[in-house]
Amino acid sequence: MRTIKGPGIFLAQFAGDAAPFDSLEQIADWAAGLGYKGVQIPSWDARLFDLARAAESKTYCDDIAGMLAEKGLAVTELSTHLQGQLVAVHPSYDAQFDAFAVEAVRGNPTARQAWAVEQLKLAARASAHLGLAAHATFSGALAWPYLYPWPQRPAGLVEDAFAELGRRWRPILDAFDEVGVDLAFEIHPGEDLHDGVTFERFLAEVGDHPRANILYDPSHFLLQQLDYLAFLDIYHDRVKCFHVKDAEFRPSGRSGVYGGYQGWVDRPGRFRSLGDGQIDFAGIFSKMAQYDFAGWAVLEWECALKHPEAGAAEGAPFIARHIIPVTDHAFDDFAASGSDRALNARLMGLDA
Template sequence: MTAMKGPGIFLAQFLGDAAPFDTLENLARWASGLGYVGVQIPCNDRLIDLSLAAESTAYCDDLRGMLDGHGIAITELSTHLQGQLVAVHPAYDALFDGFAPVEVHGKPAERQAWAVEQLKLAARASANLGLSAHATFSGALAWPYVYPWPQRPAGLVEEAFAELARRWRPILDTFDAAGVDCAYEVHPGEDLHDGASWERFLTAVDHHPRARMLFDPSHFVLQQLDYLDFIDRYHDRIACFHVKDAEFNPTGRSGVYGGYEPWVDRAGRFRSLGDGQVDFSSIFSKLAQYGYTGWAVLEWECALKRAEDGAREGAPFIRDHIIHLTDHAFDDFAKSGADQTAIRKILGLPASEG
């Protein structure tokens, strides 16, 4: 029976100036050598010409053909940086300018328009590449007010999510026209950072059929959120899966908020697969139970371990956790063979008439 696909690897954290991290082909060759069969590609000009991919099936065929030659498929495209720019609170304007071309720096409205166009191009490019889902961020207008002190004015959160929905609805419609799901990574720093905020957004976009999510348990460890219950609640909206580990070790000095400490000194920090506290056996079981057939993609982020070591260890870790669904019940050997007549007799009922 159909199972989730993998192992895949997200390339964003590995892209660099030196081989094998400098081009998509070199990265594909490197990933294949480590045992990966898929790559999640950030929409970076060094890896993909997004405008051309949105218009040219021939370009997309050539791109896929090159990757196929290394035994690699595209899991999803990613516009995490561009998605962030769809909604930016003014407090973060200067920090997020670096995610956009220099010509729109210091111009929030133009930067937002550029980001929206990038998302629409990504929808069409994903369709041309034969992909079913796309990974992104929602951006944030309400995040500076996540802790209610001073008291939030009545209606502030509602208006923030109404505006977020107004900005995303045309993008979601473009994804719908392309036949591709738009999967938001539920992530602190985004207005969509937990189940409650996800529900607010989903209501605001009228439960748009293309509004989906990227599930990454590491962010829930750092928030102390039950990531297994999250799957139970929202499995029908999960379209992408980042396999990333984390740990949370609070003290009397620091907890969820981290005390402005660097990553290595925080109570909650990301770790390489198997080095943290995430119960991946239960996660893979839950996703298999609910019929998730998308990709399992390593996102490497670790406060301690070298990236290349995390990537090398990630492929076998994911491969060994993927559950290949059984095509028969474990107790089929003990079938009674009773037909409907026998069943009624077993229950002490008269034979059915006619």
């Protein structure tokens, strides 16, 4: 077994135009000062990272890794959540998701998708240059508007949507395979890959591709009322990234899972800072140790109530407390009786 790495922090929710959040070096100083050991970098944020340059220049990546190492930090993963979303966009979301792309391809879904695919391929090479084992992203969605089966869906709609999703992602998965990096899809409402069943549908469409893997975030499962501990029992072999994010679900006589179109503060299901919600992190970290998870425990902060800097300050010690330094021997080894095949035979009554 291996001890999980961490604590790490996803920088996307903290990056901004004011110091210390406007450059990778300054935000790294801030994160290190809070006790973090790793940073997950949003590849779309030019204030922090130049994805195209990282894909072409290992020297650039070495410089970043060296700068972070001097501060006691490492890159946990790169993220292409925004670009991955654009690999598959249902037309009803075109206007909302256009802002995720560069201006040159906005208003042109075909060009936007091609740009997104190229971004993912750049991220594969950049991840390899950084020596990373996994990459975090979203799947995008073609079937999501048809989540609830009313009106009745036309026969084959879901199957066709997943076939197209697989067709779009297969070349990207192959690009990651060429450089030896796992692609971890965050299983997330709003994406076609939002639970175990939909992940299995996707795997079937990409031929159980070895690079098609999972970013595990229990908060999204709690809000769906999915058993997030059992999910690890089923899919642990595919879990390559881990967002440590808390949540709570408090249904009432007025609102439940769907939330009634309310804002985050008023929804029955809402994200919380670590320790303020209902997630059983002791159980999760135990499962991660049991299944020999080799990656990082990375804070993703999205609390509906608490200030982000307060959440970040509390996050590092919270994660550190939950990391289990795994044992290299069994607790009852002191009573071991050694190996004796003849004794084994006698114990089973086979020596008569």
